[in-house]
Amino acid sequence: QTVVTQEPSLTVSPGGTVTLTCASTTGAVTSNYYPNWVQQKPGQAPRTLIYGTSNKHSWTPARFSGSLLGGKAALTLSGVQPEDEAEYYCLLYLGAGQPWVFGGGTKLTVL
Amino acid sequence: QVQLVQSGAEVKKPGASVKVSCRTSEYTLSDYYFHWVRQAPGQGPEWMGIISPSGDSTLYAQNFQGRVTVTRDTSTRTVYMELSSLTSEDTAVYYCAREKPGGHFQEWGQGTLVIVSS
Numbered sequence: 001q002t003v004v005t006q007e008p009s010l011t012v013s014p015g016g017t018v019t020l021t022c023a024s025t026t027g028a029v030t031s032n033y034y035p036n037w038v039q040q041k042p043g044q045a046p047r048t049l050i051y052g053t054s055n056k057h058s059w060t061p062a063r064f065s066g067s068l069l070g071g072k073a074a075l076t077l078s079g080v081q082p083e084d085e086a087e088y089y090c091l092l093y094l095g096a097g098q099p100w101v102f103g104g105g106t107k108l109t110v111l
Numbered sequence: 112q113v114q115l116v117q118s119g120a121e122v123k124k125p126g127a128s129v130k131v132s133c134r135t136s137e138y139t140l141s142d143y144y145f146h147w148v149r150q151a152p153g154q155g156p157e158w159m160g161i162i163s164p165s166g167d168s169t170l171y172a173q174n175f176q177g178r179v180t181v182t183r184d185t186s187t188r189t190v191y192m193e194l195s196s197l198t199s200e201d202t203a204v205y206y207c208a209r210e211k212p213g214g215h216f217q218e219w220g221q222g223t224l225v226i227v228s229s
Binding site for chain 2: 001034036038039045046047048052053057078085087089091093096098099100103104105108
């Protein structure tokens, strides 16, 4: 069964830049995996920030950007704010047999 | 403003079934995929299943094969997820999510807590 892996935790200073990555045991992540990035704060429902690798929703702050980096999907936060402290999950489309799989999540601490 | 409204919390006995609903007042079901995702306490989300825009196709994660059924009622713009043979390990918050075809996850429901306890 395919596993999608993320950094378990990252810490960043306010105003700093951090990149979260998302890898698949099937091989290099491409745009055909339609990477989505989902933010979740404690006690709240998930909220999609990025879809289709790099597309933003109207509610996605400009400091968030998505890309492909070294065979992985990546989420970069530039100019991190305290309110960005949250859990971030990637979501990949893996094809007909196992359509969508979440990564294990990255707990982002802003300190 | 929440556009996907889910049904309320449920408490079920082991072995029972639960049916969770997800209603949209704004969108036509035939324009979107609808997914079901669950999140056990302290864990990450787990994808469960999907129903196609046409409503004639469903697909489920292997972990839930034979136990989960996703259906919809276009007249009430409601999507349902039924999970049977519940155990304590099914205690979780269950979410619906709307996807614009092409992998564009747009919106999530507020979640429904299902507790399985004897």
